[in-house]
Structure formats: structure tokens, C-alpha cells
Amino acid sequence: MIGARSIAEPTIKDTIIHRMDPRAKILVLISTAFIAVTLDNPETTFLLFLIVLSGFALARMPAIKIKTLTLLLVLLIWGTIYSQALFYSQLPRTVIFTIIQPDFPVLGWLTNGGLFVYEEGLRHGAIQGLRSASILSLGLLMCWTTDSRDMLNGLVGLRVPYSVAFMVVTAVRFLPIIITEVVTVVTVQRLRGFNPKRFGPGIVKTSLNILTPTLSNCVRRTGTLAVSIQSRAFRANPDRTYLKKLKFSELDKAMVTACIFAAISIVIIKLLYNMYTSGIYYTSGLRPVYAIARGYL
Amino acid sequence: MSLTGIGKCRKSEKYSNEKGCGMKNIVFFFLILVLAIQPAAAQVQEEFKPEDMTTFMIQVPHGVEGSGLAVGGSNLSAYLFFESYYDGNMNVTMELDLPEGFVLQDTSVYSFSLQTEYEDWYRLVDFYVPANLSSGTYNITATAVVEVGGNKHTIVRKTRLKVASKEEIAEEIEISGLTVPSDEDGYGDPSHPSSTLVVRENSPALKKLLKVTDLRIDREELTSTYIGVELTNKGDSTVPVIITYDVLDIKTGEPVKAFKPAIMGMNSDTLCYATLTLSPGSSSLVSLPLYISEDAMGGEYLLRVKVKLTGSDWVAVTQDQKITAISRKWGPIIITLVSSLLGLTTVSLFFSRSKEIMDRFKTRNLVLISLFGTVSFAAINLPMTILWELSHAVFGPFSFLFTGLFYEILLYMLIASLVVLIPKPGVVSLFMMVRFLLGGFITGSFTPITFITLSLSAVLLEVMMYTAGITSKNPNPENRFRMGIVCGIADMVSGYASFSVWMVLYRLFYSDWYIMANILIDGFLYTFIGAWFGISLGNRLKKVAE
Numbered sequence: 001m002i003g004a005r006s007i008a009e010p011t012i013k014d015t016i017i018h019r020m021d022p023r024a025k026i027l028v029l030i031s032t033a034f035i036a037v038t039l040d041n042p043e044t045t046f047l048l049f050l051i052v053l054s055g056f057a058l059a060r061m062p063a064i065k066i067k068t069l070t071l072l073l074v075l076l077i078w079g080t081i082y083s084q085a086l087f088y089s090q091l092p093r094t095v096i097f098t099i100i101q102p103d104f105p106v107l108g109w110l111t112n113g114g115l116f117v118y119e120e121g122l123r124h125g126a127i128q129g130l131r132s133a134s135i136l137s138l139g140l141l142m143c144w145t146t147d148s149r150d151m152l153n154g155l156v157g158l159r160v161p162y163s164v165a166f167m168v169v170t171a172v173r174f175l176p177i178i179i180t181e182v183v184t185v186v187t188v189q190r191l192r193g194f195n196p197k198r199f200g201p202g203i204v205k206t207s208l209n210i211l212t213p214t215l216s217n218c219v220r221r222t223g224t225l226a227v228s229i230q231s232r233a234f235r236a237n238p239d240r241t242y243l244k245k246l247k248f249s250e251l252d253k254a255m256v257t258a259c260i261f262a263a264i265s266i267v268i269i270k271l272l273y274n275m276y277t278s279g280i281y282y283t284s285g286l287r288p289v290y291a292i293a294r295g296y297l
Numbered sequence: 298m299s300l301t302g303i304g305k306c307r308k309s310e311k312y313s314n315e316k317g318c319g320m321k322n323i324v325f326f327f328l329i330l331v332l333a334i335q336p337a338a339a340q341v342q343e344e345f346k347p348e349d350m351t352t353f354m355i356q357v358p359h360g361v362e363g364s365g366l367a368v369g370g371s372n373l374s375a376y377l378f379f380e381s382y383y384d385g386n387m388n389v390t391m392e393l394d395l396p397e398g399f400v401l402q403d404t405s406v407y408s409f410s411l412q413t414e415y416e417d418w419y420r421l422v423d424f425y426v427p428a429n430l431s432s433g434t435y436n437i438t439a440t441a442v443v444e445v446g447g448n449k450h451t452i453v454r455k456t457r458l459k460v461a462s463k464e465e466i467a468e469e470i471e472i473s474g475l476t477v478p479s480d481e482d483g484y485g486d487p488s489h490p491s492s493t494l495v496v497r498e499n500s501p502a503l504k505k506l507l508k509v510t511d512l513r514i515d516r517e518e519l520t521s522t523y524i525g526v527e528l529t530n531k532g533d534s535t536v537p538v539i540i541t542y543d544v545l546d547i548k549t550g551e552p553v554k555a556f557k558p559a560i561m562g563m564n565s566d567t568l569c570y571a572t573l574t575l576s577p578g579s580s581s582l583v584s585l586p587l588y589i590s591e592d593a594m595g596g597e598y599l600l601r602v603k604v605k606l607t608g609s610d611w612v613a614v615t616q617d618q619k620i621t622a623i624s625r626k627w628g629p630i631i632i633t634l635v636s637s638l639l640g641l642t643t644v645s646l647f648f649s650r651s652k653e654i655m656d657r658f659k660t661r662n663l664v665l666i667s668l669f670g671t672v673s674f675a676a677i678n679l680p681m682t683i684l685w686e687l688s689h690a691v692f693g694p695f696s697f698l699f700t701g702l703f704y705e706i707l708l709y710m711l712i713a714s715l716v717v718l719i720p721k722p723g724v725v726s727l728f729m730m731v732r733f734l735l736g737g738f739i740t741g742s743f744t745p746i747t748f749i750t751l752s753l754s755a756v757l758l759e760v761m762m763y764t765a766g767i768t769s770k771n772p773n774p775e776n777r778f779r780m781g782i783v784c785g786i787a788d789m790v791s792g793y794a795s796f797s798v799w800m801v802l803y804r805l806f807y808s809d810w811y812i813m814a815n816i817l818i819d820g821f822l823y824t825f826i827g828a829w830f831g832i833s834l835g836n837r838l839k840k841v842a843e
Contacts, residue, residue, distance in 0.1 A: 026743070033745050037802040072686060079689025079696075080805070087806040090596030090624075092548035112810050121806075128804050132744075139741020151738045161651035163663060167727065168734045170667035171674065175739070178668070178675045207707050211676065211834060215714065216841045218668035226661035234660055238652075278495060278625055282488035294490070 010144050016251070017059035018145045022154025024252035025142045029135075031256075031263035036134045038263075038270045041297055042127045049134045055141045065144055072140070073133050080132065081125030088121025095119075148172045150244075157246050163235065170225075178214065185213050269293050345383060347443055347450040352380040352417075355393075355439040355454045358537055358607055359421060360574050364457040366534035368466055370428035371608040377407070377439055380417035387411050388444040393422055396435040400425040426460055426608075434459045459534045463611065470536060470604055472616040473580060474527030477600060483525030483584035494522060496593045496624040521589040526602055527582045530575035537607035541570045542585055545599040547619065555593035572607070595624030629797035633749070636794045640752030647726070654723055662719050663727070669715045670731030676711075677703050678736050697819045705823030706830075709784050712758070713831025714838055716780070720772035722763050729755040749798050754791040761787050777832045784828040785821040792820035 012018065020028075032052065039045045056066065086099070095116045100107045102114035146154075152172070156165045189209060248256070273293035275281040357365050359376040367373055375395075381387055391407045402423040409418045434457050441452045461469075476485040477492050485491070530536050544556035557565040571583040597619060604614040647654060655663070681703050688696035715728055729751045737743035761783045762768045767776075774780065796812050799805050 029741075029743050033743065037745055040804070072683070075683070075686030075690045079686055082690065084806060087808050087811065089594050089806045089808070091553065091594050091598060091622075092546050092596060094548060110810060112808065124806075131803055135744050136741060139737065139743055141741070142743075143739060143741045148738055155734070159648070161648065161655065163651065163655040164727075164730060164734070167663055167667040167670070167731050168738070170664060171671040171731050171735050172738065174668060174671045175675060175735075178671045179679070182672075182675055207710060208830060208834060211672070211707070211710060211714075212837055214672055214676075215669070215711075215834070215838050218672060219665065219718070219838050219841045222661050222665045222668060222842075225664045226659070229664070230660050235656075276488075277490050277493060277623055279489060284487060290490070 010147055011062055011065060012147060013060060013145075015059050015145070017055055017141065019249070020145075020255070021246055021248050021252045022146050022150045023157045023246060024248060024256050025146060026151075026154055026158060027256045028259045029138050029142050031259035032138050033135050034263040035266050036131045038266050039131070039297055040270075041295075042130075044296055045127065045130045045134070049130045049137070052134050052137045052141070055138070059141060059145050061141075061144065065140075069137065069140060072136065076132055076136060077126060077129035080129035081122050084125030084128065085117045085119075085121035086115060088118040088124055090120065090124070093118040093120045150246075153242060153244060153246055156242070162240055166234070174221075178218070181214050181217055182210060185210050266297060270297055273297070345387075345443075345445040345448065345450065347452050350381065350383040351441075351443065351452065352378070352382075353439070353441050353452050353454055354378040355437065355456050357437050357456050357458050360537050360572075360607070361535045364434070364459060364534050366459050366461060366466065366469075366532070366536045366606070367426050368463055368606055368609050368611055368613070369426055369430050369432075369460060370611065371426045371606065372402075372423065373426060373608040374421040374423050375437065375439075376419065376421055378417065378419040379409075379411075379441060380415065381411040382414055383411075383445065384414040385445065389418070390442045390444075392440045392442075394438040394440065395424055396437065398427060398430045399435070400427060426458075430460055432460055432462050432465065461534075463613070466532075466536075466606065466613050469530060469532030469534075470538065470575070470614050471529045471531060472526060472602060472604065472614055473529040474525065474582070475600075475602060475616055475618050476525035476527075477618065477620055478522035478587070479525030479584055481523055481584055483523065483527070483582040485525065489522070492618060492620045494587070494589060494620060494622045496521075496589055496591065496595060496622050522587050523584040524587050524600070524602070525582060525584050526571075527580055528573060528575055528604065529580040530577060533577045535577060536575045538573050538575060538613070539570055539605045539607055540573060540583055540585065540602065541566070541605070542587075542600060542602045544587075544620070545601055547597050547599045550599070553593070553598060555590045556588065556598070558588055558590035589622075593622060593624070595622045597621055626800070629800045632794050632797035633801040636749050636753045636798060637745075639756055640749050643726075643752055643756050647730075657721065657723065658719075658727075662721070662724075665718065666715065666724060666727045667731055669711055670728055670735055673708060673711050673728075673732055674735045674739070677707050678732070678740065678742075697815050701819035701823040705788065705819050706827040709788070709824045709827030710831040710834055713774075713780050713784065713828040714835035716762065716767060717774045717832060717835025718838055718842060720768050720774040722759055722768045724768070725758045725762065726755040745802060746795070746798050750791055750795040753794050754787065757787040757790055758784065775832055775836065777829045780832055781825040781828040785825040788824040789816045789820035792816040 032048070036045070036048060039048065056069065061069075096119045097117035098114065099117065100111050100115040102108045104114065108114055143151075149169070152165050152169050155168070156162060194206075194209070269289055270293055272281070272286055273290055276286070276290055354377070356362060356376040356378075358367065358373040375393060377391060377393065379389060379391065388410050389408065391409075393401070393405045395401055395405070402425060403420075405422075407420055411418065437456050437458055439454045441454075443450045443452065476483065478486060478489050478494065480486050524542060526540055526542075528538065528540070543552045545551060546553055557569060559565065565588050569585055569588070571585050573581055573583050575581055598621075600618045600620045602616045602618075603612045605611065606613050658666075681700065684703070685696075685700055688699045692699060712725060712728065716724060733747060733751050736747065759768070765779055765783045766772070767774045767780060767783060793812065793816050796807055796815070800807060
């Protein structure tokens with residue numbers, strides 16, 4: 001059963017991916033996100049997706065995680081395919097199914113000439129879905145191979161203000177407690193004959209019934225927690241020391257350098273190419289760059 | 298000298314003067330007579346030379362000097378031209394003699410008078426070359442009988458018309474080059490990618506904005522670019538041709554209207570053609586204007602260039618070239634750019650002044666914001682990680698009606714109740730930041746879209762809440778209507794920006810009606826409901842806090 005736990009909890013092992021510095025993982029993720037949104041070539045996008053997936057093999061992820069990943073990817077890519085099959089607005093496009101006829105009363109007018117499923121949109125959705133799939137996969141790989149405390153240390157190491165990092169630490173720490181509380185509230189409501197999973201106009205009432213006791217506990221907890229934190233000299237000194245020191249390995253450095261270099265290069269090349277195709281800027285010296293962008297990116 | 302002598306002399310002088318004046322008058326009279334008589338005499342003497350004093354020309358078909366070319370089934374015009382260099386009246390009778398089998402559609406004999414020098418006469422004489430006429434070279438004769446002063450002179454002009462079969466003509470004419478896009482003269486322009494057209498927006502407001510940003514988009518008219526067509530005549534006849542083109546749907550082969558829009562009420566077919574007379578063994582380059590209406594869609598098209606022989610609808614040569622149209626929507630691009638810059642600026646400002654900002658909040662405020670962030674993650678993000686994808690897979694684009702219940706109603710309930718508990722500027726931003734980082738660490742959703750939409754949403758909510766007095770110095774966060782409107786508008790704007798970001802960064806397509814429905818229902822209605830009930834929730838929690 002794929003549940004919240006299989007999504008949220010990391011699997012701690014001793015692999016090359018697990019040993020990576022969390023800062024390196026964050027930087028690799030950001031670089032990959034830039035690369036993924038910049039690429040247009042379907043083959044290269046697919047290659048990027050495969051590279052990201054190979055990380056799961058290197059990290060020796062357990063079957064439940066792979067199952068979760070597969071489910072999420074299938075749903076994500078299918079969702080993109082579905083929407084793009086309906087809204088694809090390039091030519092050629094071949095109608096394979098009509099959902100709303102153009103002359104259908106009200107809806108035909110509302111949808112500005114009907115709603116159709118386009119064959120070419122399916123393909124476009126599949127290609128574009130790979131973009132999101134690469135980012136999601138790498139994000140999950142990062143989360144599933146890093147302890148949240150290490151991740152937060154990584155954030156502080158990347159100069160995120162300590163107060164913010166502290167807030168996130170607090171949020172992470174209380175997540176299991178709050179999930180348990182939400183589950184308890186839902187169980188209590190069901191025991192009292194209320195069906196909180198029923199959707200419809202009663203959703204607001206359901207939400208209020210779940211949120212009120214959960215948040216009330218949070219508010220009560222806030223006072224105690226604040227006193228506890230302040231008594232431990234929170235924000236008393238501008239600089240903090242940390243028990244665990246983060247250190248980039250040579251591999252981390254190489255990975256980060258390669259990813260950042262690749263991201264910057266691809267973004268610049270695509271930017272120049274788009275300026276060329278839009279008639280904004282052209283110089284004959286950049287012809288090889290345009291050729292690379294057109295052929296591979 | 299004596300007085301008598303003086304008087305004599307004066308008398309003699311007077312006489313002499315009178316005699317001299319008489320002679321002068323006679324000479325003058327003769328001079329005028331000679332001048333008056335001379336031209337008439339000369340005219341009488343001038344001999345009319347038909348070849349020197351006239352120009353007589355025949356072109357078959359019109360525009361072709363020398364031997365022309367035609368295909369069976371053509372409607373052609375023979376061009377007859379006569380000009381006089383003779384300063385006098387002449388009567389001309391002209392006769393066009395077409396070979397047997399040709400069908401003349403006008404009269405073959407024409408009579409006219411030319412009164413003076415440089416006066417001319419011309420006529421286009423229509424005739425039809427039957428489709429079943431055998432191939433070969435035909436002689437066409439035009440005879441002009443010129444009558445000047447009662448004398449008749451005959452001038453004869455001959456030309457030849459080669460009637461060839463379709464196969465022969467198709468072999469003689471060749472499209473030797475096709476350049477898309479080209480400059481006005483038909484030459485390739487390396488500053489534009491080959492076989493690529495850019496469809497641009499035509500919004501005046503956008504044009505103004507782009508002018509400010511120095512991105513020039515001159516769209517005073519519809520002309521987008523030109524097509525350069527190079528034609529080669531490999532035969533030994535002069536060929537008059539008409540070159541046209543069509544932009545076709547690559548799959549159905551149907552012409553796409555957006556590439557031939559009506560221009561000033563006229564069909565653009567009347568403008569998108571070029572005529573050319575190809576001499577034997579020559580090549581010529583012509584350019585054709587290519588008009589693109591702004592509602593043209595991007596994608597792959599087939600450009601079909603057609604060459605017809607003048608007078609015939611038969612297409613002698615065609616050449617197809619696959620072209621790509623890039624639909625560059627500047628609106629979403631600018632919105633994405635502005636949203637990204639706004640997000641980055643806000644984060645940079647926060648990082649540079651983080652201590653000042655964070656010091657405004659008590660520790661219990663920070664803890665409460667964190668816990669609200671956790672609740673929002675536990676109640677919204679975590680279940681929606683699968684439900685979002687699942688609803689997208691099942692309901693497709695209409696999943697927003699379902700996911701909005703979580704993402705809008707629940708989220709804005711939390712935001713509004715948090716603002717009721719801590720009515721300070723910066724609360725919403727910190728809440729959003731915790732959500733973003735939590736989502737990134739737990740579900741790996743460190744995506745550019747999440748960053749841009751959350752940061753934009755935070756900035757909009759902060760600014761609007763402060764302006765509306767919800768989080769100002771004297772905060773009044775409990776007005777449900779105000780909170781609902783502020784949150785609704787902010788979410789509509791960030792929702793619209795979010796669609797732009799999806800379209801630009803993820804190259805996804807969304808219909809305008811869908812975006813509108815989404816931002817109205819999800820962005821405003823659900824948000825309004827969430828914010829409205831969030832005030833109740835906040836008030837209840839306030840009692841707990843007290």
C-alpha cells in the first residue's frame with residue numbers, strides 16, 4: 001500500500017547517492033530544474049529523464065519507493081497527456097474524439113468552439129510530461145536519500161537564514177505528530193457517524209471540523225514550545241555552531257561543477273537561440289551555437 | 298558749306314531714305330513668303346517610309362519578345378502595338394492571322410487612325426489554344442496596311458508560339474531555389490532561421506511595452522516575411538509564368554487561412570503572386586510576400602510553391618517545403634519574466650534583511666507559523682501528492698474543480714485564520730516559505746513553478762493585505778468580505794501568472810476559456826469561500842490562544 005509514509009520518509013543507506021553532501025544535492029536539483037525547463041529536444045529530454053532515473057538504481061531504492069515513484073510518474077505523465085490532448089494548439093492536429101460539439105448549447109459557446117481530443121496533443125503531452133517527471137524524480141531521489149536534518153543543515157550551509165531553517169525544522173519535526181492528530185480527528189468524526197471523505201457542498205464543514213481541533217492543539221502547543229526554545233537561547237547570539245559539519249567531497253564538487261556548468265551553458269545557448277528565432281539578436285559568429293541548440297537542445 | 302548746299306543735301310537724303318524703305322519692305326515680304334512656303338513644300342516632298350516612321354510589334358503571349366510557349370487549353374492574349382512617327386494622318390488596318398486550330402475570341406481585323414506623331418494604338422487580342430492541339434511551333438502573323446496620302450503600305454510582323462505538351466513544359470521549368478524566409482529581393486536572410494516563421498502578437502499595449510524594453514516588433518501591417526523563389530528555364534522558348542504559393546496543413550493538405558488573411562477586405566491571393574518572363578536558359582529570382590495573421594497557430598506546415606504558365610490554370614511545377622511556425626506569445630513570456638524577477642527580488646531582499654524581518658516576530662509567532670505550515674502540508678500537500686496526479690489523470694484539465702477544494706478552500710482557510718491570529722506583514726510570506734521548503738524536503742517539489750507561483754502569491758497577498766488594512770499598523774483582519782476579496786483577487790492574479798509560467802517553462806497549452814474558468818472558480822470563488830470561513834476558524838483559534 002502506497003501511503004504518506006512511503007512518500008515522506010527517506011531510506012537511509014550507504015550508497016554514492018546517500019553519501020552526497022545535501023548542499024550538493026540541492027544545487028544539482030536546482031541545476032537540473034533549469035536544464036529540464038530549457039530543453040525542447042524530445043530525445044535529450046528523455047535522456048535527462050533516464051539519467052535521473054539511473055540515480056535510483058545507484059541509490060538502491062527499495063521496491064516500495066520504486067512503486068511509489070512509478071505510480072507518481074505514470075499519473076503525472078498521464079495528467080499532462082490528458083490536458084495537452086485537449087488543449088493542443090499547434091498544427092497539424094487530428095481530432096480523434098469529440099467531447100463537446102461546437103454547436104452544443106452553451107458549452108459549445110463557452111469552450112469557444114467545442115472540445116476535442118487531438119492525436120498530436122497526446123504525443124506533445126508525453127514529451128512535455130518528461131520535463132516535470134525529471135524534476136519530480138530528482139526531487140524524490142533527493143528526499144528519499146537524505147535525512148531531513150541533513151537537508152536543513154544543507155540549507156543553512158547555503159546561507160538560508162537560521163530562523164527560517166529553524167521554522168522548517170520545527171515543521172518537519174511536528175509533521176508526524178500532526179499527521180497522527182489529523183488521522184485521530186478523522187477517526188473520531190467517523191466514529192460519531194460523520195463521513196469526512198464525502199465531497200460536495202459539505203466540504204467546508206468537513207474541513208472546519210478537521211482543522212479546528214488540529215489547529216487548536218497547535219495553538220496550545222505554540223506557547224509551550226516557544227518558552228522551551230527561548231530557554232535554550234534561541235536567537236540569543238547572531239552566530240551558531242553546529243554539531244555536524246558539512247563537507248563537500250571531491251565527487252560532490254565535480255558533480256556540482258558539472259551540473260552548474262551544464263545548466264548555465266544550456267540556458268545561455270537556448271536564450272541565444274530564442275533571441276535568434278525571434279529576430280531579436282543574431283550574429284554569424286554564433287552559428288555553431290545555433291546549430292547545437294537546434295539539433296540537440 | 299552754303300545754306301543752299303545744305304538744303305540740297307537734305308532733300309537728296311530724304312529721297313534716298315524713301316527708296317531704301319521700299320526695298321526693305323519688298324525683301325521682308327519675300328522672306329516671309331519663303332518661310333511660309335518652305336514647310337509645306339518640305340511636307341509635300343517627305344516620303345513616308347513605313348519601317349522608319351512606325352513601330353509595329355506583336356507579342357504572343359503578351360510580354361514575350363520572340364518565341365513564346367503555351368500549353369494546350371490556355372487562354373492567351375496577343376499584344377498588338379502600333380505607333381506612328383509620321384507627322385500626319387494615317388489610316389491603319391491591322392489583321393491578326395492565327396494558325397489553324399487556334400480559337401480567336403475577338404475580331405481579327407482592326408482599323409484605326411493616327412493623327413499625329415507619337416500617337417499609338419494597342420490591343421490585347423484574346424485567343425484560346427485548344428487542349429487537343431498538337432504540339433509544335435506555330436507562326437502567328439500580324440499585317441498592318443497603312444494608308445498615307447492615298448498610298449497604301451503593308452507592314453508584316455511574324456512571331457512564333459510553341460505549343461508544348463504538359464510533360465515537355467514540366468521538364469523545361471524548374472524551381473531551382475526556395476528560400477523561406479527571405480528579404481524583399483528574395484535572398485536568404487541568415488539572421489532568421491531557415492524554413493521558420495515567427496507568429497507574433499499584435500496587441501498595441503504589448504507593442505508599447507516591448508518598445509520600452511527595446512524588443513522591436515513592428516506590426517503596422519500583416520506582412521511578416523517574404524519567400525524567395527528562383528526559377529530556371531531550361532528550354533529554348535521564353536516562358537511567361539505566374540508564381541503563387543499556399544501554406545497547407547501538413548496532414549490534410551488543406552490551405553490554412555491564417556497564412557492568407559484578408560487584407561483591406563481583399564483576398565490575399567490577389568497580392569500573393571508574382572509574374573515573371575523567363576528567357577531561354579535563364580534563371581530569375583522573385584520574392585512573394587507572406588502574410589501571417591496573429592491567430593495563426595504554431596506547428597509544422599507545408600509550403601507549396603506553384604508555377605503556372607500565363608494564360609493557363611494548369612500548374613506546371615510545384616515544390617513543397619516543410620516549414621515551422623513558431624508562435625511566440627509575448628504576454629505569458631513577460632508575465633513569467635516579471636514573476637520570476639519579482640520572486641527572486643523578494644527572496645534576495647528577505648535574505649539581505651532577514652534579521653530585521655525575523656526580529657519583528659516573537660518566537661511564538663514563528664512557531665505558530667511553522668505549525669500552520671505543517672498542518673497545511675499534512676492536510677493539503679501530502680494527500681494531494683497522489684490525489685492531485687490522480688484527479689488529473691481521471692478528470693484531466695477539469696480536475697481543478699476537485700483539487701481547488703484542497704488547494705484553495707483549505708489553504709485560504711489556513712492563511713486567513715493565521716492572519717487573524719498574527720495580523721502582521723510578513724506572516725503570509727513566512728508561511729509560504731515554510732510550505733515551499735517543506736514540500737521540497739519531503740516530496741521533492743523544488744520546482745521553478747512552485748517557487749515562482751508561491752513567491753508571487755506571497756508578494757501579492759502581503760501587498761494587498763497591507764493596503765486593505767488587514768495587516769497594516771492598525772490591523773483589522775476580521776472583515777470576512779474584505780479578506781475574501783483580497784485573497785480572491787490575489788489568487789486570481791497569481792493563478793493567471795501560474796498558467797503563463799506553465800505555458801512558457803513547460804511548453805503546455807491551455808485554452809483561454811479554460812484559464813478564465815480556472816481563475817474565476819478556483820482562483821476567486823473557492824478562495825473567497827476559504828478566506829470567509831478562515832475568519833471563523835481564526836476567531837475560534839483566537840479564543841484557544843487567549
